[in-house]
Amino acid sequence: MTDDDLARRLLKATHGGPAVAPAPVADLAHAYRVSRATRDLALAAGDRLAGYKVGLTSDPARATYGATEPAFGHVLASTVLQAGQPLPTAAMFAPRAEVEVAFLLGSPLSGPGTTPEAVLAATTAIAPAIEIVDSRWSGGPTTLPMLAADNTNAAYAFLGPQAPVPHDLSGLKCTLTIGDQVIPGSAAAVMNGDPAAAVAWLANHLAETGESLPAGAVVLTGTLCAPTPFTGGDTLFAEVTGLGSLTLATQ
Numbered sequence: 001m002t003d004d005d006l007a008r009r010l011l012k013a014t015h016g017g018p019a020v021a022p023a024p025v026a027d028l029a030h031a032y033r034v035s036r037a038t039r040d041l042a043l044a045a046g047d048r049l050a051g052y053k054v055g056l057t058s059d060p061a062r063a064t065y066g067a068t069e070p071a072f073g074h075v076l077a078s079t080v081l082q083a084g085q086p087l088p089t090a091a092m093f094a095p096r097a098e099v100e101v102a103f104l105l106g107s108p109l110s111g112p113g114t115t116p117e118a119v120l121a122a123t124t125a126i127a128p129a130i131e132i133v134d135s136r137w138s139g140g141p142t143t144l145p146m147l148a149a150d151n152t153n154a155a156y157a158f159l160g161p162q163a164p165v166p167h168d169l170s171g172l173k174c175t176l177t178i179g180d181q182v183i184p185g186s187a188a189a190v191m192n193g194d195p196a197a198a199v200a201w202l203a204n205h206l207a208e209t210g211e212s213l214p215a216g217a218v219v220l221t222g223t224l225c226a227p228t229p230f231t232g233g234d235t236l237f238a239e240v241t242g243l244g245s246l247t248l249a250t251q
Contacts, residue, residue, distance in 0.1 A: 007037035010150055013136035016091040021138050022146070031148035032209070038151060039074045048077040050218055053131065054198040055152040057222030058189040065144040072202050073152035075218060081158040087250040089232035092134045092155060097230055098223035099174045099185055099238045101195045102129040102159050105217045109199070111207030116196035125162035128174070128240040130248050131220050132156040133227060157220060160238070160246035169195050174224045177237040185225025195221035
């Protein structure tokens with residue numbers, strides 16, 4: 001199976017197609033080629049790149065996949081939900097909700113050598129966000145390359161109100177409420193308390209293939225709380241201290 005064939009199957013699965021049977025993905029370089037091919041197919045069909053997401057930003061999450069660094073995926077404009085727009089769940093397989101800090105870049109960032117300080121200087125605002133993750137692999141990813149090939153499980157994103165960038169992000173705490181479940185979290189789960197470091201890592205990683213973060217990009221920096229399953233009809237309420245809250249209805 002070619003990279004393009006696998007990319008087409010994964011992209012089709014995001015639009016109501018069947019889950020993709022596990023396929024050999026040799027390594028991370030191969031995985032990111034597949035992910036980029038999926039992105040390019042979506043862009044050729046008229047979608048637009050809104051930004052990126054960073055995953056595996058905590059030590060326990062990396063340990064699950066034997067990873068030594070985070071992983072990343074792209075965020076398509078068609079997957080960024082607007083205020084009042086419900087989350088469609090019919091085409092998803094086993095969606096989970098995460099609470100994240102989104103960075104909105106006012107200036108481009110290019111690696112190598114990008115630092116968290118440079119990220120903060122380039123950031124126009126940050127916002128609380130709910131990211132919805134879902135695997136298109138049948139049975140879910142069993143290896144790190146499978147995770148990365150499937151766009152690091154990116155499905156949808158919903159951003160809350162924009163806020164100025166605080167001097168210290170390490171003290172941010174959050175709650176995710178789904179029905180009677182209240183799931184706590186904190187920035188300690190994101191690059192040891194520094195979400196800006198996730199953006200810096202991304203800029204430096206993209207530089208390895210000649211890419212960079214453009215002005216206007218949104219970057220989701222990794223979940224503050226445990227990814228939590230939900231079902232259609234649930235209401236997701238997230239609050240990040242100092243940044244605000246947001247509510248997402250699902251259907």
